[in-house]
Amino acid sequence: MPMTQLSKIKGSLREQITAGELTAQHKLPSERALSELFSTTRITVKDALVALETEGVIYREERRGWFVSPPRIQYNPLSRSHFHQMIQQQNRVAKTQLLSVRSVMASQQYAVALEVDRLTPIHIVERLRSIDGRAVLFVENCLIARLFPGVLEQDLTGSLTYLYQEKFNYVTTRSRFDVVPSAAPSHVAKALNLAAGQQVLKICRVNYKQDGELMDCEFEYWRPDAVQISIDSHG
Amino acid sequence: MPMTQLSKIKGSLREQITAGELTAQHKLPSERALSELFSTTRITVKDALVALETEGVIYREERRGWFVSPPRIQYNPLSRSHFHQMIQQQNRVAKTQLLSVRSVMASQQYAVALEVDRLTPIHIVERLRSIDGRAVLFVENCLIARLFPGVLEQDLTGSLTYLYQEKFNYVTTRSRFDVVPSAAPSHVAKALNLAAGQQVLKICRVNYKQDGELMDCEFEYWRPDAVQISIDSHG
DNA sequence: CGAACTCACTGACCTAGTCCAGAAGGATGT
DNA sequence: ACATCCTTCTGGACTAGGTCAGTGAGTTCG
Incomplete structure (x- = not known):
């Protein structure tokens, strides 16, 4: 040595x-x-x-x-529990900040993830999440517009899962996700106070509602020291 | 820009x-x-x-x-499919090399993961796995010795899951795992031809057999560019 | 033929600086 | 009270080198 x-x-x-x-x-x-x-x-x-x-x-x-670095947050991307609730259970303080909302046609990346063609109207919601005052997670939600009329007038700083259920009667019964160590795109780096190209843990999730229809997808970019993914095949 | x-x-x-x-x-x-x-x-x-x-x-x-870098391997840590089989399905060539086998008392790290005390005898199997000739995965398997009499005389280069089933009638019915971006410990770095302290994706898995008893655990260290974790809640 | 040796090449590790852009806090002016 | 400026401090981006240890290919020797 x-x-x-x-x-x-x-x-x-x-x-x-x-x-x-x-x-x-x-x-x-x-x-x-x-x-x-x-x-x-x-x-x-x-x-x-x-x-x-x-x-x-x-x-x-x-x-x-x-x-x-503070201790890592234990995170199960399969669980239906809400972000703020999950953080609070670990005796930490969560905050969500709405960065931007826009309605566009699906770009290449989104069209592939949502399994739609590029003319489909979608809503994109960008949010920044902090734990104990530190920005650790940039989230891009991407909803198929047709399924969510009037969603942009709602409060988008809380749990979207909750909103889906309360306002639209959609329940997430299936989700698929990928985890990949990656570099932060510049808009993400900016929001997380990272230097461009620094490492992040990227999680892409796709959610299906109770009738099996694909409903939305989500791109999560975590500061890599902030999180530990933790999954149990028996809930 | x-x-x-x-x-x-x-x-x-x-x-x-x-x-x-x-x-x-x-x-x-x-x-x-x-x-x-x-x-x-x-x-x-x-x-x-x-x-x-x-x-x-x-x-x-x-x-x-x-x-x-070659394309990433899609990997589902929850699936029961064997490593070689999984790699072959993605049209790549897998190889497994047995590095070392030893029987010891559980050290701190293993005792915690296996939920046993530090006097428990365990077997540690270190293996190196390659894809298309490139060493990408260092695996440390850690078996509770009591449950696996004579296992060290078996061929340990194939699937341990398969061995468990054939020789001991143990079926993995539940597994729990953590994923965390981490730095390579020196013995791992050496095996993977990494510089000491380079980044790896660490996956710790714990397996339970059909009666719910904890049976073994596994520490996987992946080259971070080689893998993409991919999970679907509907198998 | 096979093992031992040589040596050029590689990244790992290190010195000693410069210049710049963004962040942050304090002073200043209205 | 509240912007605006200004100065200091930070890491980011860069120049121009040097030393060292492990790799690997080729050569030499028994």
Whole structure:
């Protein structure tokens, strides 16, 4: 086991974090300060920080600094439980912010996911979700317009699943989803305060209503240190 | 949209890859060669390569070079289908290599996952799985020894699920799993030809047999560009 | 023929800086 | 009270190199 400069820095920071000297959301010293502290260059410090970021121990906010990661949220994409409810069960505080709503024709990506042709009118709802004040999840919901008349006049900051049931009598009886480690598209990076192209965990979900008809799809982009997907075949 | 040196390099390489000029597993020119090609430094080139790696477009083998990623494998951790069978269905060639087998007392990590105390004897089987000749998956299986007498004398390069059923009459009726973006531990990095601390997708699975008893657990470490997790609530 | 050795090549790791754009907080003017 | 400016601090993007250890192909030797 070689004791490189890099592993020294990683070890030192990791130790302080796990020992609880640095607590969740605490800001680390700046890259410049750390490079002086360890008598090395900013590049080496940055390599160490990126490595810890990969481990999920720290995260960064663009041009704001590096911070200690809170514990991961346990998330089951198959469960029908609402986001705010799920977060509260884990003793954390959730917030949802509506970013934009628009009605368009399905673009290539959406047409494929929704299994419709490109002339189909759809609604796109973009929302940003925070846990304990930190933006961790960018969600793009994509509804087949025909099935949701007047949905845009509703309150869209809560659970859409709930809205579907209350206003339209649609119950999600089946969902299909993909999980893929990916890079943040620029509009997502902006909303999550990531640098363009940083890593995110992308989850694409498709929901079907009780009669088996495809109803909507969803693109979730998670900060990779914020979440742990957790599934049990027996509910 | 700023046209940085970085995005030029990324764009140029990505274009050549998607246009099919560079095909799966093809080796890219060395970092030094690329930095001359784009009249820039190795650091800038490396930043661009790391960004493409994050997107899953290319991957690296330690001190060997950078290569074009093949398409992702669709993987459903809930399905009972065997690895080789699953890979073959996607027209790819799978190989499994047995790395090590040992019988020990449960360490902290295993004891927690298996819900046993630390004096329980367990068997640990380490295997390396390749697709189209490329090592993409490191698997650590961890069996409760009491339930599997004589299992170490069997052929362990095939499907363990199959072995459980044929030799012990155990059927997996329930499984629980977690997915988490993580960094490769050193023994995993070595087997997968990754640099220490590079990103992997870690999947921890726990299997229960027909009487509901916890039987074994499994730690899977995937190269993150090699896989896409894909789950349908209606099998 | 097969094992041991050599050596060029590769990315990993490192130094020592510069310049820039966005974030954030404080001072200032109305 | 509330914008606006201004200054400082941050990471992001870049230049121009060097050292080192592991890889792999080719060569040499028994």
